[in-house]
Amino acid sequence: MVTDSFLDHIEQLRFEINERLQSFPLDSEPKYIYDPIKYIMDGRGKRLRPIIVNLVGTVYEASKEDLLNAGLAVELLHNFTLVHDDIMDQDSLRHGKATVHKKWDESTAILAGDGIYAIAQILITKVKTNPLNAIHAFNKATLYVCEGQAYDKEFENNHGIVLDQYLTMIKKKTGWLIGFCAELGGILGNQPDSVINELQSYGLNLGIAFQIQDDILEIFSDSKSMGKSLGSDLIAGKQTILTVLARQNDAVSWKQKWEEIMNNDLLLAIEKFRIYFEKNSILESAKNMAKKYTEAAQNNLQIIPKEKRAQLEQLTEFVWKREK
């Protein structure tokens, strides 16, 4: 059960991460790159990734300094991918703020993303415990995130994509980085490979559940709490858990419905999609799938001594039940 004291703890961690990001020492020149980087660091993300690094690392009594540098590194790595993805997907809103390429332009956003990634690399190099393992896993995770985004672009408007392909995509796009965050907690906590591998699996399963839940919220949440326009992925022809399950459920009916909705007033599209997904139990199947991966993640947590895993159990439940 998610307790108030757990939520307070998460809130406190997020506050600390935001403080560090906002006071991060950066040169003021050239403004062309540092103004947008400061803008990104001042964003309002969930900070899920550094929170995972912190919670896992704390279980194994990792050094606070290492957890801080590593946490900022993964958050900046994540932000680098968001800035570039937002250009590729032409998204205009992120966490309730204009995206970098909208506020400035595409060139600025490309370069600011590159710069943030270089800073993330400098931060991960600062960890003192098993630095080469940490750096190697960091780079592998980055390449996988790029591969995931490549699948995401490749699958756009492809009405033949099936569940397995969708899972391959989200494992790389979202799962691996969250898996890496849990792994990193173990690396910095000086754990053996057997433990680190299980932690990695924990994060991977959690990340898959997180992405499925994200796909659901993109349609069934409200715009204000998500800080971005709803349904934009679906309408852009992205593969989401709802579209692949709808296709699996009844490809002919789904294709008809898709064309009918997309060829009419797009302002009504989300509402019509919602009705279809609910009526055909697609929403229910998607929720069950998120639950399945959440349970797998909870199982992976058994690797952690019982008296030390309460926070991560709550985090896992929280990710699945979140509404934004």
Added chain:
Amino acid sequence: MVTDSFLDHIEQLRFEINERLQSFPLDSEPKYIYDPIKYIMDGRGKRLRPIIVNLVGTVYEASKEDLLNAGLAVELLHNFTLVHDDIMDQDSLRHGKATVHKKWDESTAILAGDGIYAIAQILITKVKTNPLNAIHAFNKATLYVCEGQAYDKEFENNHGIVLDQYLTMIKKKTGWLIGFCAELGGILGNQPDSVINELQSYGLNLGIAFQIQDDILEIFSDSKSMGKSLGSDLIAGKQTILTVLARQNDAVSWKQKWEEIMNNDLLLAIEKFRIYFEKNSILESAKNMAKKYTEAAQNNLQIIPKEKRAQLEQLTEFVWKREK
């Protein structure tokens, strides 16, 4: 003096680097990212950066395996910045081939650049001698290259930029990475800081001379040997050694000439700029400046035992005298 046997040696190194790049083990899926990455790896660059790593590292008997991994890492880092810069500058030709964003599109080029950088990071992590020093310097160089590109964009069409600002820009955009290549040879050759710092200065001076020479060739070379359209930087309003020296020489006359040329037939622009730069001794001043930095680089080479520095002395002369 640049000898034939030196040129043969450089050619051989370039051949080996190209072989390694072309046979680099890459997944085939997702094609969205790996097709353009293979295309980039199949490019026809000068491979100056890995050649420097190799020549400096060989002086200090660094491991061949380290030099190979490090050389590929710096070449891929360089290519990552080129792919992104070409988007920002809307360049359509690079080393005689269509740029990635022209052959595919901007999203593909952004992601392929990110992927190549992640691969470069994975490669630099593989070095066995002083890996943390190598990685740290690698990341610092990347951030400086980003800062240099930021100045480059910030200074576009700014007719108040002076020589000092230009030098700040090219030190970061070009100089630091070449400086890092020489430094890396010393790091992998297990040299003390005093030597590494001097090697870094060598590369920095060489890099500045290289960029000044590049600016000159952009106007005074021919399109075929450069593998890109001539004068595009100048016409795009970029700061080059020729424009800042022309401004320093006679700001009023230069501004008049600039407006006169740019407001008329652009097909004749390069020829008219050439005449102006030659008549006003701007070309001569620029060449002298490239020579000055080349001499400084030659001086830095004194740190290397006399009997071991012939190749680098020839390389330094070659960079300054090259015609493409």
